[in-house]
Amino acid sequence: MTRPSSRRSFHALGLGAAAGLVGWEWLTTGPEVDGLPYPLRRALEFNERLGER
Amino acid sequence: MSSFEKKFALAVRCCHWMNVPVLLVMLWSGLLIYWASPVYRIGLGSVTLFTLFPDAIFSALGAAYRRAEGASIHFFFMWFFAINGLIYVAYTGVSGEYRELLPNRRSFREAIQVVLHDLGLSHIEPPPRKFNGAQQIAYTAVILMGAGSLSTGLAIYVPVQCGWLARLFGGYEWARWEHFWLAAGYVVFFIIHVAQVARAGWGTFRAMVTGYDVVNPADRRDRRASGLASARPLEKRR
Numbered sequence: 001m002t003r004p005s006s007r008r009s010f011h012a013l014g015l016g017a018a019a020g021l022v023g024w025e026w027l028t029t030g031p032e033v034d035g036l037p038y039p040l041r042r043a044l045e046f047n048e049r050l051g052e053r
Numbered sequence: 054m055s056s057f058e059k060k061f062a063l064a065v066r067c068c069h070w071m072n073v074p075v076l077l078v079m080l081w082s083g084l085l086i087y088w089a090s091p092v093y094r095i096g097l098g099s100v101t102l103f104t105l106f107p108d109a110i111f112s113a114l115g116a117a118y119r120r121a122e123g124a125s126i127h128f129f130f131m132w133f134f135a136i137n138g139l140i141y142v143a144y145t146g147v148s149g150e151y152r153e154l155l156p157n158r159r160s161f162r163e164a165i166q167v168v169l170h171d172l173g174l175s176h177i178e179p180p181p182r183k184f185n186g187a188q189q190i191a192y193t194a195v196i197l198m199g200a201g202s203l204s205t206g207l208a209i210y211v212p213v214q215c216g217w218l219a220r221l222f223g224g225y226e227w228a229r230w231e232h233f234w235l236a237a238g239y240v241v242f243f244i245i246h247v248a249q250v251a252r253a254g255w256g257t258f259r260a261m262v263t264g265y266d267v268v269n270p271a272d273r274r275d276r277r278a279s280g281l282a283s284a285r286p287l288e289k290r291r
Contacts, residue, residue, distance in 0.1 A: 009263040013070060020074050027129075040125040047128055051211050 060183065060266040062148065068141040069261060075133045076239060078126060083236055084116050085123020093233055131206065138199045153183050156193055160186035171252070195242055198235050205232040 026039075033041040061069075088111050095103040111117040145151045156164075163186025169175035179185040184192065208219040208228040222228040250257050260266040 006259065006263045006265075013262050016070065017074075035121075036125050040129050043129040043132070044125055047210075051214050 055267050055269050057265040058268045059264060060260045061264050062144070062150070063264065064140070064144040064148075065150070066261055066264055068137055068144070071133070071137050075130055075137060076243075078130045079134055080236060080239065081116075082123040082126035082130065084111075084114070085119045086127060087233070088116050088118075088123075089120040093230070128210065131203070134199070135203055138196070138203070142196065154189055154192055156186065156189040160189045162186070164190050171249070191242065191246075195239075198238055198242075202232060202235045202239075205229075205235065208232075 028037055030037045030039065032038065036044070091104075091106055091111070093105040094101045095105065108117070116123075145154060163180065166175060166177055167179045167185050167187035170177060170179060179187075204218060205222055205228045207215050208222055209225060209232060212219050212225050212228075219225045219228050222231055250261075256267055
């Protein structure tokens, strides 16, 4: 078996961290619905529907 | 000659690293919610050592007057926290890795020994296996804490629909108290965990990124002697 690729794993971690930061930016600065960013508003509505069951 | 040994599966590493930002966001958004009613303290009877937290702390952290924002973030990321935790528990269960993680009868005595060693009060080295007694207790406890956070969180998020759950935890106020102190527990866990990794060295951090640990021949002999040799040693190639 070949030596495991350390570099690839660190690149993946870095990419994951970058994706997380982009995701956070998208989540918190996107268009708002009733004063909240759209994804957060949708999540609250989803939770609410779940609670009604 | 040193060799590589598989230490952490991809699923474990993904769940571990996913948990870092998710837990940080949950703690931060939890603090934004807590600002609205910061009722807890450290003290005994009428003597208060610390108020959790003074207004100055909230202001300094920029956490004041952001309750609604905190709640919306908290109730969004709770899904990531829950699903990530469930994947981890399911993986360790299905793969059988839980056997290495669950504490056994020897773990508690061993954990004391490990703590004494780490504090420099004992020269007895921790056993040369993947998880020593202290790690078994800590890593199992943090999973139970996760389950506790989810269930106490649910009890205070929807106390009407989950009234039975709130009652199970002693009522709404107790569930809230437990939820808060579990969060404080993660902060303590995080500090000790990072300190221990820093103390253990680069190899431990690298193993949680790459999945592989570099093992020298003496370590390998110790592991075999204790019957805990890793399954697949890989020869190191230059």
